[in-house]
Amino acid sequence: TGKLRALKRWGLTFLVGVLQAVIAITCNMASRRLGEVKFDHVYDLLAYNAMGSASPSSSSSGSMSAPTEDQYAYYTADGYLDMNQDGIPDEQQESGGGGEETDLNEYFFNFWHSPFLAFLFYQTVFATIASLFVYIEPVSGGSGIPEVKCFLNGIDLPRIVRFKTLVCKVIGVTFSVAAGLPVGKEGPMVHSGSVVAAGISQGKTRLWGKDTSFSKFSDFRNDREKRDFVACGAAAGVASAFGAPIGGVLFSLEEGASYWSTKLTWRAFFCAMVTLGTLFAIRNQDIKFGQANVDKLFSFGEFTAIGDGMVNFSVWELLLFILIGCLGGLIGACFNAGNEHLTIWRMKNVNFCKKRRVIEVVVMSLLVTTVSFVMPLIWNRCTELPTDMQDWTNQEKELVNNLVPFNCIPGKEYNEVASLFFCEADVAIRQLFHFRETGETDAATFSSAALFLFFIPYITLASLVYGIAVPSGLFVPSLLAGAAFGRLFGHLLHKLDHTSGTFADSGTYALMGAAAVLGGMARMTISLTVILLEATGNMQYCLPLMMTLMSARFVGNVFNEGLYDIHIHLKHIPFLEPDVPTIAERHEIVAGQVMSTEVKCLRPVERVGVVYDLLKNAQHGNFPIVDTASSGTLYGTASRTMLCTLLQRRAFGQPHDVNNGQNHSNTGEDYAELLGPKRLSPLVQWDTLERVYPRYPTIDDVELRPGDRNCWLDLRPYANTAPYTINETASIQRTYRLFRTLGLRFLCVVNHNNQVVGIITRVDLLPDSLSDAIMRGRNAHMVGGGLS
Amino acid sequence: TGKLRALKRWGLTFLVGVLQAVIAITCNMASRRLGEVKFDHVYDLLAYNAMGSASPSSSSSGSMSAPTEDQYAYYTADGYLDMNQDGIPDEQQESGGGGEETDLNEYFFNFWHSPFLAFLFYQTVFATIASLFVYIEPVSGGSGIPEVKCFLNGIDLPRIVRFKTLVCKVIGVTFSVAAGLPVGKEGPMVHSGSVVAAGISQGKTRLWGKDTSFSKFSDFRNDREKRDFVACGAAAGVASAFGAPIGGVLFSLEEGASYWSTKLTWRAFFCAMVTLGTLFAIRNQDIKFGQANVDKLFSFGEFTAIGDGMVNFSVWELLLFILIGCLGGLIGACFNAGNEHLTIWRMKNVNFCKKRRVIEVVVMSLLVTTVSFVMPLIWNRCTELPTDMQDWTNQEKELVNNLVPFNCIPGKEYNEVASLFFCEADVAIRQLFHFRETGETDAATFSSAALFLFFIPYITLASLVYGIAVPSGLFVPSLLAGAAFGRLFGHLLHKLDHTSGTFADSGTYALMGAAAVLGGMARMTISLTVILLEATGNMQYCLPLMMTLMSARFVGNVFNEGLYDIHIHLKHIPFLEPDVPTIAERHEIVAGQVMSTEVKCLRPVERVGVVYDLLKNAQHGNFPIVDTASSGTLYGTASRTMLCTLLQRRAFGQPHDVNNGQNHSNTGEDYAELLGPKRLSPLVQWDTLERVYPRYPTIDDVELRPGDRNCWLDLRPYANTAPYTINETASIQRTYRLFRTLGLRFLCVVNHNNQVVGIITRVDLLPDSLSDAIMRGRNAHMVGGGLS
Incomplete structure (x- = not known):
């Protein structure tokens, strides 16, 4: 099954590459076509005005001989674009033969023969259409690169990799480019590649309500697989935008991957290559057995050396x-x-x-x-x-x-x-x-x-x-x-x-x-x-x-x-830079200084009411489970999503001491009885938890019946019993590296006896929080934090 | 001081780039020159024989007109090499004017006019010289790339980055290439760059016995800084060998850096750029204000497109x-x-x-x-x-x-x-x-x-x-x-x-x-x-x-x-691949299964005799320190090098109970007295420990006097009190990632109470050890290991 999974993974990566190439080329063609419509009309109006108002130039253009009229044909947007394709302007007959007057009659509206008004009309309409798509889906605005950066950094911004975002982004960028705004379609292409990759790997969108089974059974539905696919998609996006496959892979690595995985690099490389190959094949579909054209979507044109084995500049020009x-x-x-x-x-x-x-x-x-x-x-x-x-x-x-x-x-x-x-x-x-x-x-x-x-x-x-x-x-x-x-x-x-x-x-x-x-x-x-x-x-x-x-x-x-x-910082996103902030390098800070000491802990077997209240009141994504029997050593962690799912599935058992009215006073002894080997609550299959990914129920979806609050929820089968931890005396550099390298979102801070003394989240590692911690460290006692 | 250090680091990186370029170009020139000497003699002998034996061809070549003789001049190795430089063969007059007979008289030895013997002589002599340098320094043999890979992986192979190795490698490769063996100088150049970088960053070689102070005071003398410098040097090596600066940076990243650090990438990039720039400047020193020649050390020649905007192949040829x-x-x-x-x-x-x-x-x-x-x-x-x-x-x-x-x-x-x-x-x-x-x-x-x-x-x-x-x-x-x-x-x-x-x-x-x-x-x-x-x-x-x-x-x-x-595996080097071995992905293995349970532990305050015996008998590089007062929770770790240095510097105190003869029975009570706040042993400055880097004393350098064995060594000021640890129930994937990502050499395995239950080293994570662990896991009880 391992090999089958790997094969599926490569297959899906291939699909991502092909799809992204198709999207990129469609978007490119469409925005060019729209631009042509706009410029054709405006050029025609300009030419009409030049004839009518500026009589010296119009008379000279009116008495042009046939070859000059051919030349005129070139400057219509249509004409030069067709020149790019086959070298022969196909508008030649029309515009050359029909004359300028008939050209204008082609159009429904003349804008009182004012090229400026026509220009204004087209540009504003296109821009408005583009902005309407952003109205529908606000996260599709902007470049998309900051969002992809954050996603690869391990931050799950809402709706960033949804199908709806993709549609709005691609159509929107087509119109915004056609609208003549000073914007490019390169960033959006990177975003588009990421969404395609995320969508294909998860095989599930809310829009269609479709759910493909390959993804479910292949265990691709977890954050790590999704992130890897998004990295590949981003590489494909860069490849489709600039024809730069290697640059795309490096972009993914530089922006996102904190851990250099050769396999992932290779897969991103493959994805970018497929995109480039597809573009290459599509652009050259008409030239079957001849030489191929190496046109990119976005081209700098061909730079040639001026001489044999020479470069175009001198040493000192460097x-x-x-x-x-x-x-x-x-x-x-x-x-x-x-x-x-x-x-x-x-x-x-x-x-x-x-x-x-x-x-x-x-x-x-x-x-x-x-x-x-x-x-x-x-x-x-x-x-x-x-x-x-x-x-x-x-x-x-x-x-x-x-x-x-x-x-x-x-x-x-x-x-x-x-x-x-x-x-x-x-x-x-x-x-x-x-x-x-x-x-x-x-x-x-x-x-x-x-x-x-x-x-x-x-x-x-x-x-x-x-x-x-x-x-x-x-x-x-x-x-x-x-x-x-x-x-x-x-x-x-x-x-x-x-x-x-x-x-x-x-x-x-x-x-x-x-x-x-x-x-x-x-x-x-x-x-x-x-x-x-x-x-x-x-x-x-x-x-x-x-x-x-x-x-x-x-x-x-x-x-x-x-x-x-x-832009990432203006949005207050806890983005971790690849390198330790300089403030941490200059001062001696330890993990115990920056951690938040208000830790909400659970016990291995916990009352449903306690869990419910905790989820209601705290916004954390993960909760440490501490073993009260051994004076608070760390037992494991439980994630919010898992807890919510467990509550919603009612995976808790009836309290065995429901009769004697002392439910709420959990003395050490009667709690210890709970920790025996007998099963306390119905077990929820891991499959069940996995199936709802990534749209887990929230705590508001959970409805508790009157007697539920006293029930016991056994967290031991679900807890992550080997979470990453860090000692409170560890340096901040080490903590930062651990966080960033492993893409963590939280980390339990323990003392020498493995007792939880605090918790560190991404926010605690941002430069501002670190400088706060230094200020605090001077005033308060350093390792004084404890369980709250 | 942080800024000054950064500045020094960049300065040294610049120096590495320049030096590597100079080494590369010298080595290249020298091996070309040696090759010319060889080929000139052999070509002359061949020409002589062609004249003497094959009379039809010799007569025609004898009656050649002047222009044909010019052409003859081109095929001497000297001639065509000069053609590369300025387009005019400067040997033209000599060999064209002097005739073939006088050419042979130039040489001291004629090998009985046999070109084969001459060829054999030159090639064998050059090869022998090359091998003599490897005789002097055995690790300078071979490509050097496996060694650099291992070094970047975190394995400290002996003598790999020494100055002597550099000298032997560079001179050796000059001769081995000149000897006409099917070898290249690209791998050795990468090795050379690494040694240059290591040497410059540490500022200390055993050969000269010189010790520059900049490195000591800038805190560059630790494994991490050295590894970073070596990564830069390797990038410079690739840049000098192939004119491929970006490829060089990627080589460093792919082979070595497990952690993508933007700063390090940028520095490696800078180093490669400096190398390329230096090469560019040296090669173009004679062409001051004109166009520059972009020759690389190793050149594929110039590939040109056959048509405007076309590529040289068709789509289906892919x-x-x-x-x-x-x-x-x-x-x-x-x-x-x-x-x-x-x-x-x-x-x-x-x-x-x-x-x-x-x-x-x-x-x-x-x-x-x-x-x-x-x-x-x-x-x-x-x-x-x-x-x-x-x-x-x-x-x-x-x-x-x-x-x-x-x-x-x-x-x-x-x-x-x-x-x-x-x-x-x-x-x-x-x-x-x-x-x-x-x-x-x-x-x-x-x-x-x-x-x-x-x-x-x-x-x-x-x-x-x-x-x-x-x-x-x-x-x-x-x-x-x-x-x-x-x-x-x-x-x-x-x-x-x-x-x-x-x-x-x-x-x-x-x-x-x-x-x-x-x-x-x-x-x-x-x-x-x-x-x-x-x-x-x-x-x-x-x-x-x-x-x-x-x-x-x-x-x-x-x-x-x-x-x-x-080659790395044949040498039994515990090299960790970037990706988790497939065997670990297919089976469920936990850290507790693969760990070695024979842990040699120390106490925070330990008898000198115990430390000495431990260092003598165990070969480990690190030892956990466990707190016996709290039933064996992990206190910290101590490295072998540090322990040896402490023993050699006699950083231990006299036993306070030297009189009552019960030294060796450390009951709980009298040991607990030692843990008080009073200083037990003279403190060794961190500077002192740092100064001896990287040539720490070994245990054989330590001489104990008769009474020393009963003294107490207080390890608490020196211990690393926040070592990375892993829970015994953590999966092997997680363990592997932690190891490889952070470049660890050992890892303490602890249970839920933070008690040391085992230790994992690189060797335990190699595929063979993992499959052994799976076999063991089936037979023995899994988490049964304890302190030995």
């Missing part, structure tokens, strides 16, 4: 990359600080009311739309398209087709700022990474001023938007803002030295900037490096990326923590 | 890669099985005598040399060099220059088998990966027969050689044999379908074959994938490599374990 990293760390710290203050304000003024949250989304969407539209208008300059593209690669030529002629002559000119604001975020990122930079002049590329006019509003908007009630990832906005910043930095360097070759190209600097800002915001370590490296796809950037990310993290950590950690 | 993985797993399993049997034989018949080990090396070297020389002779076919190389890349042209004209016309023809046997291993690997393959005909490339004639002898020799008394890595031989196998596989596929484009090029298959055989041999998981991916430098091979390695591991694990694990 120092510049470190400088970019430091600046990125600063930017990230500002971003985090701004968002933290905003989130605190939001928690006070918005979040308590669901309707207010929807209104906030609408307001934000209006703001984002206005800024996105006004910035290109402010720029109001037309740049000529590059003409001599003989030696350009396909990728570069394609990027030229993606440039947006906002109020400029299509096919001849483009608006630099509009080309960044008016397209999908990953297209804009590729523009910044790969649009050819001569290094001598700013012509025919993004100028410094345009980059600045994009960078500042965009990163401000991103900081404002994160936290509103839509599913929203943070990776893409950070990368895009960072790429603009990096490219700007590269421009300034090129201004210093015009001759080509001294500095690396602006694309390399854009990549470093993207890494720096993302690293300064998220502060992840090795996993982020690997994710970026895999997305970049070129190993020559390994050393620069490492240096940039490392300096960004170092500088950022001086000011505040990573944004995910900030 | 299935073929899985097949290659399975075959690689089989080959690896055969390799491991063969080497296991040989090692057992070797342990019985050779290893007990140092001289026999040297003789074995000489014999092996003779065998390897003979085979390497005879195989090209057997082949005895000349293939014409490709002539039309217009569209070839620089890398491919360079590879053509590296082909060896063994008894063929230099500059026109080459011997296929000789081109694989008669050059450095990494050049041969690059040939197999990148030598252009048309897909239609075998001409102008390595033919299937030649590959077969190389693959079988080479992998056999590699299996024979691993384990002899020279420092020897296993990665390179596995990769080379695997590359030959993979290319052979690709050839056979191309035979099936001659038209180009159906199957990927042979180079891709060679890469997959290399991964498969290495994976089948080493069975490492994620770290190996990342190492290979980083060495390949092209992310498009991510999915194929993952699939190949995964299937290789699965198939290999059916038959036996990885070679490193085999």
Whole structure:
């Protein structure tokens, strides 16, 4: 049966990988399609207006010859997307042949021919739809990465891995990305993978009421198996979002797994690989026997080395990359600080009311739309398209087709700022990474001023938007803002030295900037490096990326923590960092100092009334059972869920001394009689307990009949008789390691005689509690705590 | 002081990175230089013989025009190595102008003009020198990876991280690689990094007798800090060997760190980055302001995509890669099985005598040399060099220059088998990966027969050689044999379908074959994938490599374990695998079943004689201290090293009842008097104990004077009063996790009253001991053990 279970486990992991790939690709396609609908209409209106109002440009575009009209076709969103697929724009005949007038008649509503109103309409409607899904399921808002981190850390946040959350998250993120908000779908994909994994491993959802037997009989229904599956799912999520399977595994390990299990690592690796393989197969289904296309969902484009066996930068430029990293760390710290203050304000003024949250989304969407539209208008300059593209690669030529002629002559000119604001975020990122930079002049590329006019509003908007009630990832906005910043930095360097070759190209600097800002915001370590490296796809950037990310993290950590950690702390979740808090390393603290001495204990055989009252009054998840016969040594522990289930199943026996009226005075002797070998209460099968996982009855579900309170509940068959314990004199470092390594939620503190003197929970190990404990330790007697 | 310590730690880590890079590059240069000396002489003798004996070819080479003589120059080892550096062979004038006759006069000894004798002489002398270094320091033999694994696992093998070991290992591996044995320098580099890290962190070596104060005062002299440093050093070692910093970090984590510490990961990452940066700076020191060369120590060469945004293989070929993985797993399993049997034989018949080990090396070297020389002779076919190389890349042209004209016309023809046997291993690997393959005909490339004639002898020799008394890595031989196998596989596929484009090029298959055989041999998981991916430098091979390695591991694990694990087990080292043994998962075992019940306990205040006898008679590293006043509850533990130091420092007090002759009968009353608050024995400062780390006195260093045995040793100030304990009813899974996660070496087993009932050491948790425990559990009463 062990082998069968292992086989089932691998089978389910395979299924998780495949499903996550399908979800990711569906979500991606849908949000692209929605984006196309929006941009098509807006582009058409823009073109119509350009013809009608700006007569010089319209006349020149009206008298265009056939080939120019072909070029015009490229800049419809539809057109360039189809270019990506098969290289031939299939809209060519329609838009080229039919003319602009008929295009507009296709649409039901014209918005009085105002592109701004159309843009506003689409963006706001999409954003509202996204926020409605969060209205239905509030935990589906935001990135999802903090929630997955907490889950992997051992904290069971409610409804995080439910099927309903998955549906709302995936549909929501599709619309929020299509709405043009500065959000990405990478975080939500990680969350989606986790939910898929949890759902498949447990084989039970409340929505369908379905219950598959494989999971029940295979003993997958426990926290540890579920957590392992979620770790695999998170890896698959990262793999589907960035095409970074190894980065995904590392993400799972870094964020969650406190215990390095080779088997689990290998399984997460397998899951990520299946996801990548499925994506690969789906994307290449039409090219059967030919060469395969290695497109990822989210692509940085292809970085190529400029020469044989050479890298695109010089040795001493590594120092510049470190400088970019430091600046990125600063930017990230500002971003985090701004968002933290905003989130605190939001928690006070918005979040308590669901309707207010929807209104906030609408307001934000209006703001984002206005800024996105006004910035290109402010720029109001037309740049000529590059003409001599003989030696350009396909990728570069394609990027030229993606440039947006906002109020400029299509096919001849483009608006630099509009080309960044008016397209999908990953297209804009590729523009910044790969649009050819001569290094001598700013012509025919993004100028410094345009980059600045994009960078500042965009990163401000991103900081404002994160936290509103839509599913929203943070990776893409950070990368895009960072790429603009990096490219700007590269421009300034090129201004210093015009001759080509001294500095690396602006694309390399854009990549470093993207890494720096993302690293300064998220502060992840090795996993982020690997994710970026895999997305970049070129190993020559390994050393620069490492240096940039490392300096960004170092500088950022001086000011505040990573944004995910900030949000976890704002929610007051007892998240245990992988490392012992520095306060514990600096001071000598022992377990006896931090423990809570108000321990509610049970006896091995206990009155039902006592158990019931305890469950009613205390909120703890576990209760120590102490042996009163031997002056309070620890017998074992009982969990709240088990106790509730036992009470609900009425697993207690009638009191044998029901007649003599002295029920409540439990003297030592008559209690000792109870501890004999005879069975006191009907035994509940372990299966019965397991079947209700994870929706155990609560104490409110338990109804006691009048005589029940005097009955005896025999806890001995159910108690965990070998709980982890720690001596009261053990150092806090040791306690912390035990907690974090084994993913514990509580720990009994005992003295040398194995008597329970206190209890430690996660909350007691947070830095704030530790500093309290130090203060207490100075005043009160240290090991004085006892049983309450 | 906490910040200063952290700063020092980072500073030392930086130093480790730089030093390891310098060592790696020195070792690499030296072994190349030695190889050049050897090959230059042999090539010259070969050319001389070709002129003298084979008159048709010699006449044609004699009447060569100037450009042809230039080409001849390329195939000297010196020439092509210089080509790597600056593209211009600097030997051109010498060998081209001086003629072949004068070349031979340069050498002191001509070996009767026999290239075979010269070859034999050089190879054997180098091999003997390598083995002499192992003669000096036996633990410097072999790969070093099993030793590093054990060290990171928490097992302190003697002399593994000593300075002497480092010197012998590095010089030894330089010579063993130069000796042409099928060994690599990758494993030894990992070992070297570990020793450097351990040495720098401890700041003390026996060889110099130097003791730096920074380490002493910064409290780095404990097992945990040392282990962390070694993990960083191992990462730096991998980074220096393969240019794979992330793979290095993962290697450290996978092999050693049971506890995922973000700080440690980050530090290992930093260390690997510093190594890579140093290598990068050293290699590019001459190219100051230009583009940098990204050469690694060990390079797979540059893999390029054949088309824009396309990958070099089709979707369905992934299935073929899985097949290659399975075959690689089989080959690896055969390799491991063969080497296991040989090692057992070797342990019985050779290893007990140092001289026999040297003789074995000489014999092996003779065998390897003979085979390497005879195989090209057997082949005895000349293939014409490709002539039309217009569209070839620089890398491919360079590879053509590296082909060896063994008894063929230099500059026109080459011997296929000789081109694989008669050059450095990494050049041969690059040939197999990148030598252009048309897909239609075998001409102008390595033919299937030649590959077969190389693959079988080479992998056999590699299996024979691993384990002899020279420092020897296993990665390179596995990769080379695997590359030959993979290319052979690709050839056979191309035979099936001659038209180009159906199957990927042979180079891709060679890469997959290399991964498969290495994976089948080493069975490492994620770290190996990342190492290979980083060495390949092209992310498009991510999915194929993952699939190949995964299937290789699965198939290999059916038959036996990885070679490193085999060697660890053959040495009977109590190595704890990261995962609980399957036997423990299948049966219900509790801690009480596996524990050893023969516990030697001490009392908090103990007679010196008792302590001395205990240390003399028992070999344990730790002893529980039980409180006899409270019927044997656990008071704490004392380590052997501490007890020895205390005895040596005479930290015991005079017996207060020395006069009344009843010293040896310790009745309860007079013992209880001792436990009062008054100080019984002079206190030894913790500094004193720490100063002697890691070379504590042994019990044989302790000399007791006549009256000492009756003195009292007060252990209470020194005892670890909060040792980890486990209840006798705890499951074996829980015990195992506690052990492995916290890197324990022993664990006290207690009952519900905190009385010591047994002790568990690493040996008790090995699969064999567990199955013994199950057998015992059926016969004897389970929890019957008590204090002995």
